Amino acid sequence: MDNQKIVSISQPLNSAFTAKVVAVRGECIDLMSNGQIIVAKKAFSCLIEPMVDDTAMLNYDECQQAYIIAILHRNNDAEATMAVPSNTTITCSNQLTIQSNEKTALVSKSIHEISDNLIMDGKTTTMNFDQGLIKGKKLHGHIQALTFVADLISASARQAMNKFVSYVRKTEQMDQIQAGQMGRKVDGLYNLNSKHTILVSSKETKIDGEHIHMG
Secondary structure (H helix, E strand, O other): OOOOOOOOOOOOOOOOOEEEEEEEEEEEEEEEEEEEEEEEEEEOOOOOOOOOEEEEEEEEEEOOOOEEEEEEEEOOOOOOOOOOOOOOOOOOOOOOOOOOOOOOOOOOOOOOOOOOOOOOEEEOOOOOOOOOOOOOOOOOOOOOOOOOOOOOOOOOOOOOOOOOOOOOOOOOOOOOOOOOOOOOOOOOOOOOOOOOOOOOOOOOOOOOOEEEOOO
């Protein structure tokens, strides 16, 4: 007992109290309580960033450092910023829902995801929307099986390159291609089978080969 130092800590009997935020200076927040300025820090569990004129609940630690443990009231309750540590994981055992509700006709529902690296991993992914827009510089996709059904497809590209090991295309009614020039190169057999075949050229038609069979 002689070698031990006993430090007495005097903690207020009612350490939890409320105060109004008067200034936010980085990690230090100035609050007013009973005419006195209290310099506090945000508690680790308090995710909402304080703003001026907020009514906050404070508490002291064993070193008499004041911490904001909750934001009780905000005049502009439609605006809030949630701050989490640099490495944060949100886990849910069953279902997690993030929802943005429309309050007035002038405010649209919107959720913005901004990140240098965005990774989405799941066994099943379902996206339902009326309109979709994707913008980017490069897109790389690797899919083992793809089923695509659309009533109308409109594509515009300056240059397109497709490479398939095997490619099958089936059109129920009409398949129409319009191009300035078209060239096809087949290393093996090129087979054209139809009920009626019409070849029309405005100027020249050339059929050249080592053997030509007609009839």
